[in-house]
Amino acid sequence: PLDVIGFFCTSAAMLQKDNHIIPDAINGIPCLDPLITLISVCQKINPKKVLLLSPYNQKTSGLLENSFKNANIPVYKSIFLDISKDIDKYDLEQAKKLIIDNLESNTDLIMISCTNFRTLDIISFFENKFGISVISSNQSLFWAICKKLNIDCNKLKKYGFIFQLQ
Numbered sequence: 001p002l003d004v005i006g007f008f009c010t011s012a013a014m015l016q017k018d019n020h021i022i023p024d025a026i027n028g029i030p031c032l033d034p035l036i037t038l039i040s041v042c043q044k045i046n047p048k049k050v051l052l053l054s055p056y057n058q059k060t061s062g063l064l065e066n067s068f069k070n071a072n073i074p075v076y077k078s079i080f081l082d083i084s085k086d087i088d089k090y091d092l093e094q095a096k097k098l099i100i101d102n103l104e105s106n107t108d109l110i111m112i113s114c115t116n117f118r119t120l121d122i123i124s125f126f127e128n129k130f131g132i133s134v135i136s137s138n139q140s141l142f143w144a145i146c147k148k149l150n151i152d153c154n155k156l157k158k159y160g161f162i163f164q165l166q
Helices: 009-015 034-045 058-070 090-104 121-127 137-148 154-159
Strands: 029-032 050-054 075-080 109-112 133-136
Touching: 009 034, 009 058, 009 121, 029 034, 034 058, 034 109, 034 133, 034 137, 050 058, 050 090, 058 075, 058 137, 075 090, 090 133, 109 121, 121 133, 121 154
Parallel strands: 050 075, 050 109, 109 133
Antiparallel strands: none
């Protein structure tokens, strides 16, 4: 039997939220999506200055940024990569450079949207080298699923600070 359902697509979750396509539950089984879980994690850690990176075009990235701002998440800059296909093949070194070039002092959170964007190397790079927390769509959704299932995430802390949150 299923205990939780995770829907994996941040932009689809954002674009459908007013239409309520993703339900809160199906047959009593809670449903989670990466937009809700990104917002939930941000509200839990209460960042003061957030840099947002997404592979989307300017319009979709703007809608995403507004979703976060409407949830009182202080996004100071949104970097949109305007990738229409093969998101999983994007050069991670280029992504790191874009983030570094757009970091401002006192940035305390880097948020990376899109469940098809490879983020583990980016997460460890910024958390270890710069001491800046990073959360991604996949990471936040996985964290929320673990919490719903009462799974101890402490063994997963090598995949980001998020897994140390209670």
